[in-house]
Amino acid sequence: MQEPWKAPVWTDGLKSTLRQNQNTLVQGKELYNQYCQSCHGSKGLGDGVLGGELPVKPANFHLQALVNQKDGAIFWKLSEGRGSMPSYKESLSAEKRWQLVSYIRQLTSENKDEQLVPKPKNLLPVADFLIERKLLSSYFPLPEKVMNAIASEDIVFMVDTVVSGLLRPWSMAFLPDNSILITERSGNLRIVKNGKLSANSVKGNVPKGLRDVKLHPQFSKNRLIYLSYYIEPQKPDGGYTVLMQGKLNGDSFVDEKILYKAGPFREGGETFGSRIAFDKFGFLYFTVGQRTIDERHRWKTVQDRTNPSGKVMRFNDDGTIPKDNPFVDSLQILPEIYTYGHRQPQGLIRHPLTGEIWETEHGEMGGSELNLLKSGSNYGWPDVTFSRNYDGTLISQDTARVGIESPVHHWTPSIAPSDFDFVFSNNYPKWKGNLFVGAMVHKRLNRTAFNNGKPVHDEILLENIGRIRDVKVPSDGFIYLMIEDTGQIVRLLPLKKR
Template sequence: MFQQLSFKIRFQPYMLFVLLICGSFFSSTAHAQRIATQVDVRILASGLQHPWGMAFLPDGKILVTERVGRLRIVAPDGRISAPVKNVPAVYSEKQGGLLDVALDPNYDSNQLIYISYAEPATASGGTLASTAVARAKLVDNNLTNVKVIFRQDPKTHGGQHFGSRLAFAPDGNLFITLGDRGSHMEEAQNPSNHIGTIIRIRPDGTTPDDNPFVKDSKAKPEIWSYGHRSVQGAAIHPETGELWIHEHGPRGGDEINIPKPGKNYGWPEANYGVHYSMIPIKDEHAEQGFEEPIYYWTPSVAPSGMLFYTGGLFPGWRGNLFIGTLAGQHLIRLTISNDKVLSEERLLQNTVRLRDVEQGPEGAIYLLTDEEAGKILKMTPAAQ
């Protein structure tokens, strides 16, 4: 039996430290696991203002978004570029701003990248905003041929719940995760708009012919699934090719789902938490005709970022699912089998808000910290 450790980490640039990580957590849907793993965690880069998403370029550099509206290129040695030019204007309020970034599956030949962001619009009564996705060609430190390929409809007031993760499926189509925009949660049950939905489009912004609502005049054809709250994690399963997501609950009820075409995931009619006002929510999903989550957390951990690990540096973790947490301030490792979560381990406990988690080309695990002076952390096995 490994002793549960508690520790405080004082981050200093380029400091190397070794952590003995022990998981100790009881979930409502899987048994706890206590495993000790020694890792090195190094600060690769610091001074990023609330970084939100990252993507690895073929040469090992990292594209990183800053929520305030800047896109950076971080070199393998941690050097941070000047802001990339010609990034679209963003609505940088509360949870809004420049959010995720992804490379085109054919990036080597076309140099196209995709960015999601809160897009502003001027209106009487104040600024409106909604999630938008733009495609552009990355040339040196510039974006060229910038084209908006998707806009969430409608634009609304408020700075909450933009969703915004991007994930390319094996068939080349792009999944975009959206939120309910906070004060418009009831609209997540209305597929005639994009509130609280998962979107599936082609890379040029057109709608695939086999989308579930493409022939329904009362629904948006881009919608893949609906009834979601705020989806800030998305990843493609490396074996099945299916999209997996996680989404924030209110007071509890953070969920993992595998969105199926045309299905309704229940928000705000069903959830395993309660509203912030303490008004209860029915937790019966299937009984109301909704899809049950495959896993959930109560109390909330506030998940953000999602990775299926496929690298070679941590062979014992291959096939595991990693999720960063904000309120939880730790990294979650889930062992899975088919569509079931078998166990959970909490790593880097009580450290810092983790906004994104990605796998590097060498198999290291990279983490973004959600701070005013945010960091990129690089996790590798400890030297024996």
């Protein structure tokens, strides 16, 4: 049993230098929702989605012993961390940690008359369920016991945290030797071996601003990996989204070379796109989000095929242009363009059964899309869209038009979809054929059920779990979620009724 966590006596003397006003609390709430809510719950009751499976339960801030703590003690705990509670002294400035302290104090003040017993949504008694021993994974051992049991419409499952301690992760790639490559935006390429996150990052000239990572289809033979990254705008030049190829030689990234640079863009690199996928023939696809590249509004660049903004590109695996690209023989059109009319692509995968390339993208207000990519097709943005302007006014009168490829599915209100995957694993027989995608703006997981290739139903799962940036179903058949703000990778384990 873990000893009670007490801050050193000297921390009582730590005092915030912030002026206590509404802005401090607004900033603190944003930080709390990003970093704390998934474990401690929306009201600080210790009832977050991820908290239920931890061996030491997250703090309930309303308990009198915690209410009696000095601000300095809370600040120290946020800074140092312990066990499953991460240290924030490297990732959050002192000012932001004090903003968090201010908001936690408000939480306990606002809800002091409420019942202080957590009531998590959709949680069932763990004693009623067990993990089937026939389930196997070569990446991580199965837990010894059920730590949480979450009810969905079709199955009961457990959220099992398999990796913690990541800093703003963006993508993961599962290797055939049962290790995992993970990109962090800072430029760290992390590796998980034998179920453990290595303390050391992959060596070599790994670029800053990392986004996606993909293995070559023949990785076992050639050891080739592909990275995307952002170059932030610098005067007088703009920013770029870059596609790079290199080899993984042991724990080193070697023989790196840039295959493609899209830009220069005037805005920063948060939404340049940058997802990578290979089709069943070995062709390489790369997304580029809508960005400002000249004097025009960025919307005006998306339908213009002389620039990369709002496009999906297609290459050979060495970065050269395939001879059968749709515009390869067209004058004044970039020959690498495969599809156009996209707003902000954030997901790109090969369908595990059909081999088709599917894409998700953010809408403005509403109108997030799931698209099946077809060579040379126009996906409409901004001329044809379900999106509205952020003030609620129409962007386009049309949601469909002849000559424009309509989305397979769209979400209104917008879910800000991340990368995604389809499930055909025997681990989840009732979820076969379903699509799972992170809904980043709502900090939850979205399940879309299909019937005869058409979406028929959406279910909301794991509310307040955090910003799910990546979803993968590797060879072990489990669903893995990468959570950007909490720095964790979790998997969903189906449970059996006792």
